[in-house]
Amino acid sequence: MASQRRTTIHDVAALAGVSRSAVSKAMNGQEGLAPGTRKKILAAAATLDWSPSPAASTLRGSRSRSVGLVISRGPDLLAADAFFAVLIAGAESVLAPRRYGLQLHLLSTAQSAESETYRQLTRDRRVDGFILTESRIRDARFELLRELGAPFVLIGEPWQDDRVEHILVSDAMAGMRDLAQHLVQAGHRRILYVGGPEDLVHTLRRREAFARALEDAGGPLPRVVSAAFDAKDARRATREALAVPERPTVIVYGNDTMAIAGAGEAQRLGFRVPEDVAVVGYDNLPMGEWVYPTITTVAQDLHAIGAAAAAALLRELGDTSVEIPPVAPSTLVIRESTTLDRA
Amino acid sequence: MASQRRTTIHDVAALAGVSRSAVSKAMNGQEGLAPGTRKKILAAAATLDWSPSPAASTLRGSRSRSVGLVISRGPDLLAADAFFAVLIAGAESVLAPRRYGLQLHLLSTAQSAESETYRQLTRDRRVDGFILTESRIRDARFELLRELGAPFVLIGEPWQDDRVEHILVSDAMAGMRDLAQHLVQAGHRRILYVGGPEDLVHTLRRREAFARALEDAGGPLPRVVSAAFDAKDARRATREALAVPERPTVIVYGNDTMAIAGAGEAQRLGFRVPEDVAVVGYDNLPMGEWVYPTITTVAQDLHAIGAAAAAALLRELGDTSVEIPPVAPSTLVIRESTTLDRA
Numbered sequence: 001m002a003s004q005r006r007t008t009i010h011d012v013a014a015l016a017g018v019s020r021s022a023v024s025k026a027m028n029g030q031e032g033l034a035p036g037t038r039k040k041i042l043a044a045a046a047t048l049d050w051s052p053s054p055a056a057s058t059l060r061g062s063r064s065r066s067v068g069l070v071i072s073r074g075p076d077l078l079a080a081d082a083f084f085a086v087l088i089a090g091a092e093s094v095l096a097p098r099r100y101g102l103q104l105h106l107l108s109t110a111q112s113a114e115s116e117t118y119r120q121l122t123r124d125r126r127v128d129g130f131i132l133t134e135s136r137i138r139d140a141r142f143e144l145l146r147e148l149g150a151p152f153v154l155i156g157e158p159w160q161d162d163r164v165e166h167i168l169v170s171d172a173m174a175g176m177r178d179l180a181q182h183l184v185q186a187g188h189r190r191i192l193y194v195g196g197p198e199d200l201v202h203t204l205r206r207r208e209a210f211a212r213a214l215e216d217a218g219g220p221l222p223r224v225v226s227a228a229f230d231a232k233d234a235r236r237a238t239r240e241a242l243a244v245p246e247r248p249t250v251i252v253y254g255n256d257t258m259a260i261a262g263a264g265e266a267q268r269l270g271f272r273v274p275e276d277v278a279v280v281g282y283d284n285l286p287m288g289e290w291v292y293p294t295i296t297t298v299a300q301d302l303h304a305i306g307a308a309a310a311a312a313l314l315r316e317l318g319d320t321s322v323e324i325p326p327v328a329p330s331t332l333v334i335r336e337s338t339t340l341d342r343a
Numbered sequence: 344m345a346s347q348r349r350t351t352i353h354d355v356a357a358l359a360g361v362s363r364s365a366v367s368k369a370m371n372g373q374e375g376l377a378p379g380t381r382k383k384i385l386a387a388a389a390t391l392d393w394s395p396s397p398a399a400s401t402l403r404g405s406r407s408r409s410v411g412l413v414i415s416r417g418p419d420l421l422a423a424d425a426f427f428a429v430l431i432a433g434a435e436s437v438l439a440p441r442r443y444g445l446q447l448h449l450l451s452t453a454q455s456a457e458s459e460t461y462r463q464l465t466r467d468r469r470v471d472g473f474i475l476t477e478s479r480i481r482d483a484r485f486e487l488l489r490e491l492g493a494p495f496v497l498i499g500e501p502w503q504d505d506r507v508e509h510i511l512v513s514d515a516m517a518g519m520r521d522l523a524q525h526l527v528q529a530g531h532r533r534i535l536y537v538g539g540p541e542d543l544v545h546t547l548r549r550r551e552a553f554a555r556a557l558e559d560a561g562g563p564l565p566r567v568v569s570a571a572f573d574a575k576d577a578r579r580a581t582r583e584a585l586a587v588p589e590r591p592t593v594i595v596y597g598n599d600t601m602a603i604a605g606a607g608e609a610q611r612l613g614f615r616v617p618e619d620v621a622v623v624g625y626d627n628l629p630m631g632e633w634v635y636p637t638i639t640t641v642a643q644d645l646h647a648i649g650a651a652a653a654a655a656l657l658r659e660l661g662d663t664s665v666e667i668p669p670v671a672p673s674t675l676v677i678r679e680s681t682t683l684d685r686a
Contacts, residue, residue, distance in 0.1 A: 046460075066409070066469060082428075085425070085428055088447070092448070096449060096450055099460070102447045103446050105444050106431075113386060124408070126444065260630070261633040263635070264637075268635050287630055291603065292608070292611050
């Protein structure tokens with residue numbers, strides 16, 4: 001494995017038959033390359049056992065080349081909510097070409113197990129740093145990781161008192177403004193917001209943003225209920241909302257999973273979506289386009305957020321050749337669940 | 344961290360206030376414990392820094408305590424197909440309580456990048472072994488991993504010439520027989536099967552099982568088309584199938600993602616599901632229950648398969664205290680997409 005001369009980006013470019021900047025793009029997971037070209041470059045880099053940062057190569061021996069993602073919503077969460085799957089896909093798009101792995105730990109919600117996991121992974125040097133998600137009100141993880149000396153980045157906004165350096169987030173307000181206007185223009189006067197669990201910061205932020213945007217758009221005050229971020233609870237909330245005479249003309253859910261399950265339940269009860277009740281989600285997960293009617297949603301740039309989080313962490317780890325891709329503000333994606341007119 | 348006496352299962356049982364067999368159950372991820380009890384036990388084990396196998400504890404220094412899962416369908420696969428998410432959730436249910444992590448690598452489909460990833464992970468001892476999925480016809484990974492001396496288990500059936508010791512799979516035939524009877528009894532005479540990519544072993548096995556089961560049930564020969572395992576291709580196949588006068592009365596898809604997207608497209612085209620065309624999926628993913636109509640499907644015990652794969656690998660790694668949970672044969676789950684009658 002010893003070689004006379006260190007492999008450089010020139011060698012990879014030459015083997016792949018492309019420019020150096022193309023190699024750089026491919027390794028940084030940037031857009032603007034044909035898929036075939038990207039593949040050729042990654043294959044060439046793999047053949048030559050080359051990765052972009054000389055610093056990273058030198059350090060490789062003492063590094064795990066692994067990034068930790070500890071999710072404390074129980075092992076079935078990944079299957080039930082594609083939110084994390086998209087984030088992970090985004091992170092992998094930066095990590096994989098640099099031969100970093102993502103070390104996944106799905107825990108039950110016991111807090112002690114969580115902090116013990118962070119401690120062990122750090123102590124045993126099994127990961128080089130962490131990507132945190134879903135910040136909580138007065139989140140104990142930040143202090144713990146500082147104590148452990150473990151680099152980390154946060155996806156999402158921290159609570160007001162928590163100070164965190166690297167934060168990756170799609171601003172909710174932009175998409176919520178467009179949504180409020182969309183709903184007010186369509187004449188909706190009875191609006192229900194079904195939000196997520198109350199201890200998550202983004203649940204509160206999203207709800208506040210929606211209420212403020214509605215007010216600014218001259219819309220009505222929304223009625224608000226809370227639900228677990230799952231399909232079962234969304235169905236329950238939907239049944240209850242549609243059982244009263246003054247039922248909402250539109251239901252806005254805190255995520256797409258709930259919106260899909262809610263739209264399904266409304267249809268099962270004999271309501272047409274959107275003619276009898278319109279439905280809106282949040283996140284823009286792939287499955288919102290599979291169902292009928294397709295789901296209008298506030299899109300977060302989740303893939304870019306995952307990629308940016310991985311890139312920010314790699315930079316934090318000393319790999320300054322990684323560029324952090326930009327994260328777009330949230331946008332409204334209008335689909336059939338607010339616009340379809342079968343009449 | 345040095346202690347006079349090694350911590351034992353007695354200490355954990357005493358701290359949690361439960362029996363030793365309860366501790367053993369919790370650590371093996373077995374059923375039959377109240378969630379609160381399980382949490383208490385895992386917390387106690389974490390507090391005492393105890394894990395079940397003395398051998399594993401002794402070896403901990405030289406082990407990564409990480410299991411590799413390399414998926415070569417591109418980084419967006421996880422988000423688009425919850426199949427892997429459920430498998431991962433199952434594997435984590437065994438790995439997490441034993442403080443093993445799952446090292447995830449989502450690759451583009453370049454074969455050279457794949458084998459290089461296996462080589463590097465093994466060489467750098469970043470994982471202790473691998474879980475393989477989706478065996479291919481004449482799969483090169485088995486030979487490679489044997490060469491590298493890396494323990495591995497396979498989820499799914501190998502192709503006929505490939506010999507693999509540990510195989511975790513839900514037999515497709517049981518569920519397909521029930522499905523064939525269900526469809527024949529309902530009087531379906533024009534049956535379309537939309538299968539997955541032709542180079543995957545399970546695509547062929549599933550299709551063969553369905554054709555054989557239909558024949559045994561006295562049903563008609565199904566028409567068969569192939570599609571990528573994704574929503575877009577499922578929509579295209581569905582549009583084409585429904586555009587002809589002799590359209591199918593039921594479409595059976597190779598997975599639930601395709602079934603959901605197909606049912607959505609059929610409804611968009613003005614067909615009622617199931618009155619005009621019935622729809623069936625495969626896998627029993629959570630979202631099949633969210634949509635309307637809910638999707639009839641052949642259920643694989645994916646969670647158990649993931650758990651069994653992780654357990655088999657841990658045993659292979661010398662941790663004989665892990666029990667391999669049983670994997671049930673496939674079963675038919677009858678839902679609205681074949682039975683609903685609005686008339």
